[in-house]
Structures are given as C-alpha cells and as structure tokens.
Amino acid sequence: MRAFQNLILAIWLLCCPNMSTAHALDPxxxxxxxxxxxxxxxxxxxxxxxxxxxxxxxxxxxxxxxxxxxxxxxxxxxxxxxxxxxxxxxxxxxxxxxxxxxxxxxxxxxxxxxxxxxxxxxxxxxxxxxxxxxxxxTTISVFLSYFQLGFEHILEGWDHLLFVVALFVLVRDPWRLVGAITAFTVAHSITLALATLGVLRVPAAPVEAVIALSIVFLALEIIKHKEGQLRLSEQFPWIVCFCFGLLHGLGFAGALSEIGLPSQDIPTALLAFNLGVEAGQLAFISVLSVAIYLWRRVLRFSPTGFHAIIRPVTGYAIGCVSVYWLVERVSGF
Structure with a gap:
C-alpha cells in the first residue's frame, strides 16, 4: 500500500498547491x-x-x-x-x-x-x-511565439494535464488515445476561436467549474471500470473528448484573452496556439508512455495483483483532486 499512498500524495502535491490557478497562464x-x-x-x-x-x-x-x-x-x-x-x-x-x-x-x-x-x-x-x-x-515570429505559448500553457495547466492523465488510464490502445487527444484539440480549437473573437461569451467561473466536473466524470469512469465491459469513455473516447474539448476551449480562451491576439495575424496566432497545445499534449503522453515502459520493462516491478488495484487507486486520486477543484470553483461563484 505504500506505493499507492505515494502515488496519491504525488498527484496531490503536484496539483493542490496551485488550486486557484490550476489553469495558470502567467507570462x-x-x-x-x-x-x-x-x-x-x-x-x-x-x-x-x-x-x-x-x-x-x-x-x-x-x-x-x-x-x-x-x-x-x-x-x-x-x-x-x-x-x-x-x-x-x-x-x-x-x-x-x-x-x-x-x-x-x-x-x-x-x-x-x-x-x-x-x-x-x-x-x-x-x-x-x-x-x-x-x-x-515577419509572420513567422508570431507563429513561433504563440506556438510556444500554447505548448507551455498545456504543460502549466494542471487541470488539463489531469484530464489527459485520466484519458491515458482509460484508453489503452495508443492510436485510439492519439485520436481522442486530437478530437479534444479540434473541439477546443472551435470554442477557443469563437470566444477569442467575441462570438461566444461565457463567464469564466462556471467554465472552470465544468472543466473540473469533466475530470470528475473521467475519474468515475476509471473507478467503475470492469474487465470485459467497456465504459462509454473507453468505447467512444473521441466523442467524449470532443464534447469536453468544447468546454476546455473556453478555458483556454480566458487565458489567451489576458495576452491578446495580434490584430493583423489572428488566424496565424490561433493556429499556432492550438498546434502548440496539441504538441504539448502529445509530448506529455509520450513522457507517460516512456515512464510506464521503464516501470514494466526496466524496473520489472509487477507484484501479484498490482495492476488490478492501481487503476482504481489512480481513479480515486484523480477524483479527490478534481472534486476539490470543483468545490473550490463553485464556492467562488
């Protein structure tokens, strides 16, 4: 149980110190x-x-x-x-x-x-x-700047990373996982563009609360998983990711509005930011995959029953953090 306790503690320490700024974009x-x-x-x-x-x-x-x-x-x-x-x-x-x-x-x-x-x-x-x-x-300077901004944003946004971690646990097939992540990017690109251009206006506080709720949903999907019985998020991960991506895009827009877009290069900046987010997500997934590979192949750490209980423990850990975010954000309305 020590390993499981350490896992929960690690996720908590990573995510909880910045609860109020889990969506941090602070340049x-x-x-x-x-x-x-x-x-x-x-x-x-x-x-x-x-x-x-x-x-x-x-x-x-x-x-x-x-x-x-x-x-x-x-x-x-x-x-x-x-x-x-x-x-x-x-x-x-x-x-x-x-x-x-x-x-x-x-x-x-x-x-x-x-x-x-x-x-x-x-x-x-x-x-x-x-x-x-x-x-x-030149326009290339705008592209590079906003690409880096998007890449850094996804790696600094603990709530978005926790969403990706939950997907990583739920979706075992690598290509289905990449497809789900891409669907997430396509969806948030739509709402990000609409919100940034002023077509769609939604208060930031409810958006942040619903983003936390989306992570709670994935945590429940992990906890309720049963071998041989695919959950909705496992059967149709791209649909789930697309729907939640629309919500997360509104969160990205709130962060991007703090910086603003260059009036003569808005399409370039939006494209670069979204590509940066996608690159950041795939880079994060790659790091997780390498870590799991080293865990299994190099360290050869796989005690009896370990994999049967690590999944629900991970789900409860993600659930605890996301519920904390949800309560905190709702109380801030």
Whole structure:
C-alpha cells in the first residue's frame, strides 16, 4: 500500500498547491502601440505573485521618455501600468529589456504595433531578458511565439494535464488515445476561436467549474471500470473528448484573452496556439508512455495483483483532486 499512498500524495502535491490557478497562464505582457511618429502608448501587465506584482519591470529603448512606467494597479488578474512614451528616434533596431526577468521562471510576451508596418510579436525569457526590435517583422515570429505559448500553457495547466492523465488510464490502445487527444484539440480549437473573437461569451467561473466536473466524470469512469465491459469513455473516447474539448476551449480562451491576439495575424496566432497545445499534449503522453515502459520493462516491478488495484487507486486520486477543484470553483461563484 505504500506505493499507492505515494502515488496519491504525488498527484496531490503536484496539483493542490496551485488550486486557484490550476489553469495558470502567467507570462507578462508588454504592448507598444504607436500613436504618432514620436509617440507610443505602453501597456505593461505584470503577473501577480501572492497579491503583489512580480519583481520585474519593462525598460523601453533609450530614445523614449519615460522608459519605465508608474506604479501598477491590480485589475483582479494581473498588475497593469499604462503610460505614453515620447521617442525622439525610430525604435526599430533598438533594444527593450525586462529588468529582473533573469531571476524568474516566467516569460514575457512583447507586441509592437507600429503605424505603417506589420505587428510584431516577440518573447522575452529568463535567458533572453533583452530583445532587439526587428526592422522587418515577419509572420513567422508570431507563429513561433504563440506556438510556444500554447505548448507551455498545456504543460502549466494542471487541470488539463489531469484530464489527459485520466484519458491515458482509460484508453489503452495508443492510436485510439492519439485520436481522442486530437478530437479534444479540434473541439477546443472551435470554442477557443469563437470566444477569442467575441462570438461566444461565457463567464469564466462556471467554465472552470465544468472543466473540473469533466475530470470528475473521467475519474468515475476509471473507478467503475470492469474487465470485459467497456465504459462509454473507453468505447467512444473521441466523442467524449470532443464534447469536453468544447468546454476546455473556453478555458483556454480566458487565458489567451489576458495576452491578446495580434490584430493583423489572428488566424496565424490561433493556429499556432492550438498546434502548440496539441504538441504539448502529445509530448506529455509520450513522457507517460516512456515512464510506464521503464516501470514494466526496466524496473520489472509487477507484484501479484498490482495492476488490478492501481487503476482504481489512480481513479480515486484523480477524483479527490478534481472534486476539490470543483468545490473550490463553485464556492467562488
């Protein structure tokens, strides 16, 4: 039983410390919008850390005054600072930096919106806290930035990962599992696009609660599994994933709306974000598969009756965490 207790504890420790932000998407966001040849409007969103703004600050190019913003104000999601910067020279080819980012684990998305050229989207990382603004922006930079954003989002969203873990336990055939994951991606791509473009508007709190409920459903499917009797999610996994993917897409949209989309490259950004999510899911499934292979083939750990009870124990562990999320999110209405 020690192994089972450790399994439950591991899932709990991974998921519970961030209950309120299980859907976390916490990069900073710096938007530079040109108003006139020498004037730029600056929007600087700083991630929240325990009720305080993260200790990072945006530093504009040298020709601009002021180069830093005023004290940020909390808008219930992040800390926001806005100001107008007067830039005596062209900022293309100049450097922008995020002070203190090298000491953090978060990234910062930069969007530059000039008057006469295409919008540019770049990404600061702890390893590259300083970037040079390109003089000839390309669409590929938008694609790469939002692909990475989608990839990181799925790996940082504990509720989505737990959904994928439950699918991994339920669907044993590898190709059926990949098909189910793809159906999930297609579905969330639909609602993500509709919600991001403003066609579909649903309050965030109920969406987050229903996402937790979808994980509870899969946990029950795992617990009620009987050999020789396929459950609905095992028989038609792609249908179940498609239906729940529509809900999860609304959750993705809430996160993506915090960053925004480049107005001239919305299709590219949406496609890249969805492909990034799909890549992140498949990468996570691959890691789980390798771990199971090593468990069975290399460690050769398979005591009598182990596999008969590990499945329901996993189901109860996933169920406990998802019920906690459900109660917490419903109580937050």
């Amino acid at each position: 900073g966001f710096l938007d530079l919008r040109q108003l006139s040849p020498n004037t730029w409007q600056v929007l600087w969103r700083i991630p929240d850390v325990n009720g305080q703004p993260m200790r990072i600050d945006a530093i504009l190019p040298e020709p601009c005054t002021p180069r830093q913003g005023t004290q940020p104000v909390f808008d219930t999601v992040a800390w926001v600072s806005t100001w107008i910067a007067d830039c005596e020279a062209e900022i293309a080819g100049q450097t922008v930096s995020i002070k203190g980012l090298e000491r953090q684990n978060n990234d910062v998305l930069l969007r530059v919106q000039p008057l006469d050229t295409a919008i540019t989207t770049l990404r600061f990382t702890p390893d590259t806290p300083t970037l040079t603004l390109p003089e000839n922006p």
